[in-house]
Amino acid sequence: MATAAVPGLSPTGVAAAADDARDFTAAIVHDAEGNRWRIRSPQHQEAAMRLETELQVLRGFSTAIRAELPFRVPSVAGAVRRGEMRTFVYNHLPGASMDLAELTRGPAGLIDDIARTIAAIHDLSDSVVDHADLPRYSAERYRQRRLNELDQAATTGQIPAPLLRRWEHAMEDQQLWDFEPTVTHGDLHEDSLLIEGERVVAVTGWTDLHIGDPADDFAWLTAVGAPAFRDQVLQAYGQHRSEEADPCLMRRAALTAEFALAQWLVRGKATENQEMVDEALGLLNQLASDIETYGGQPIALTPMEEEVKAPAETQDSRPVARVGAHATVADNGEWAESGEGDVEPAVITDSSADGSAEDADTAHDAGGSAGAPAATDEDGEPTGQVTPLSQSRWADPDDEPTGQYPAVPADEETTGTIPPVQETVAEESAAAAEPPTTSGSLPIQPDQQAEQRAKQKNFFPAQSANSARSAGSAETAGSARTAGSASSACSATSAQSAASAAEAEQVEEAVADQTAAEHSEGAGGESIYSRHPGLRPPQ
Numbered sequence: 001m002a003t004a005a006v007p008g009l010s011p012t013g014v015a016a017a018a019d020d021a022r023d024f025t026a027a028i029v030h031d032a033e034g035n036r037w038r039i040r041s042p043q044h045q046e047a048a049m050r051l052e053t054e055l056q057v058l059r060g061f062s063t064a065i066r067a068e069l070p071f072r073v074p075s076v077a078g079a080v081r082r083g084e085m086r087t088f089v090y091n092h093l094p095g096a097s098m099d100l101a102e103l104t105r106g107p108a109g110l111i112d113d114i115a116r117t118i119a120a121i122h123d124l125s126d127s128v129v130d131h132a133d134l135p136r137y138s139a140e141r142y143r144q145r146r147l148n149e150l151d152q153a154a155t156t157g158q159i160p161a162p163l164l165r166r167w168e169h170a171m172e173d174q175q176l177w178d179f180e181p182t183v184t185h186g187d188l189h190e191d192s193l194l195i196e197g198e199r200v201v202a203v204t205g206w207t208d209l210h211i212g213d214p215a216d217d218f219a220w221l222t223a224v225g226a227p228a229f230r231d232q233v234l235q236a237y238g239q240h241r242s243e244e245a246d247p248c249l250m251r252r253a254a255l256t257a258e259f260a261l262a263q264w265l266v267r268g269k270a271t272e273n274q275e276m277v278d279e280a281l282g283l284l285n286q287l288a289s290d291i292e293t294y295g296g297q298p299i300a301l302t303p304m305e306e307e308v309k310a311p312a313e314t315q316d317s318r319p320v321a322r323v324g325a326h327a328t329v330a331d332n333g334e335w336a337e338s339g340e341g342d343v344e345p346a347v348i349t350d351s352s353a354d355g356s357a358e359d360a361d362t363a364h365d366a367g368g369s370a371g372a373p374a375a376t377d378e379d380g381e382p383t384g385q386v387t388p389l390s391q392s393r394w395a396d397p398d399d400e401p402t403g404q405y406p407a408v409p410a411d412e413e414t415t416g417t418i419p420p421v422q423e424t425v426a427e428e429s430a431a432a433a434e435p436p437t438t439s440g441s442l443p444i445q446p447d448q449q450a451e452q453r454a455k456q457k458n459f460f461p462a463q464s465a466n467s468a469r470s471a472g473s474a475e476t477a478g479s480a481r482t483a484g485s486a487s488s489a490c491s492a493t494s495a496q497s498a499a500s501a502a503e504a505e506q507v508e509e510a511v512a513d514q515t516a517a518e519h520s521e522g523a524g525g526e527s528i529y530s531r532h533p534g535l536r537p538p539q
Contacts, residue, residue: 001087002029005077005080009031012030013030014027015027015484017039018191023042025043026039035092037089037090039090041082047085048086051088051207054208055135058076059131059132060131065124065445066329069120070113074204076088076090076091077091093194095202097193100223100224104226108232109198110195111236115236117203118218118233119241123182123242124183134210135212139178142212147172149259149262150171150259156266156269163288169300171458177246179213179252180243181212181213182318184212184214187205187206215249215252215253221233222253223257230250249299265281287507
């Protein structure tokens, strides 16, 4: 494959090369002139796309950019197609990769050069990314991308819940994500650094270059067992950067390293690779156990709020009682034939704020408390509670509530007008003194005065023309407002204090005297019907 990709190449030997074994097959080929050529062949279509992206990135490294870098960058010498994917051959690069244990034992000059290499990558011109048409993320957009990836990982249902809460809490901490986006390698680790002595001579693996979070290039350092090595690299990095280093850099780096395990699980699920899935699950469970035991590396700036749970025997799961908490639809009324578009009325009942759910159920079974009086205390003041109908003073103890309103007697004529306030009060007082026994829910029964008023049809009181024009309109409007408020608070007024029989008689006598005065005035003077015969109702 090397000779097919690079004409004139005369291989004399081959050696293994460190690479992502699940994505690429890699090797080092030696030729007769002592040069070494690196070959990378993709294992699947996704890896092939990454190699094509790397080709665009390496072409974006112009001669001027390469000259300013403190390390060498690979260049593609040739490519050969194998099926639908291409295998690339790269020019010779000096140096060799080292594992983390060897790097931590390296000299101080090597630590400083590693930091200088990372700083040089982050100081690259944005044109390198733009030339290859690669992603460019703002800080907020990058955080949202992480949250979307977390949601996707959570759909597997196999990630330990403590890890999901830990990561979500860190990703929602916006202060943690206050960073300046930079050019980021995206796949930097110890195998990407080719070292000779105390120098990093080359950097490979440019398949994930983008503009985003520089902390991604420090994720591999979170796995270092020697914290002193990591701190020295971070300190030297701040000295080599042209801009001030982010104080939360290593926190996000630790999050990236942990979250990579969830991404590995999602990838295994997508490719139906059970080996990857099992490996990811094992690492995730081990990480969750380590964090539970040792606390893990700090990530979020604000600590997580732990839920304080009381013992099972002391927990109170009852809902908070409030007015309206037990409101239910007790009954649906029916409109008269008024056409389409009318909303069907409903009778709403509610138990008291301090009452129990059983009280609400009782009121519901009784057909609602629309006609039940409000409860009062010893001084006659309203308590704000609604007494269920079955317990009201109108209910017959021998009868079960039906939840239905009684029909209006056929012989009672409806005037369609609002009665004067004095008459309304008289009716309420009389009703409070002698509550009738009814078979329904409401105490609506005709009496002699009601029948007399209905027959008289006294729509307009007898007044002079001047008083009708001046005081009559104001009195009528005031009576309507007062009567409206009195009728709306009817049940509350009758329930607050029961009028005595003597008071009811006094009010009835006053009403009778007023009615007689009106009749006498109408007889002596000119009535409204004589001036306007068209207003007289039919006999």
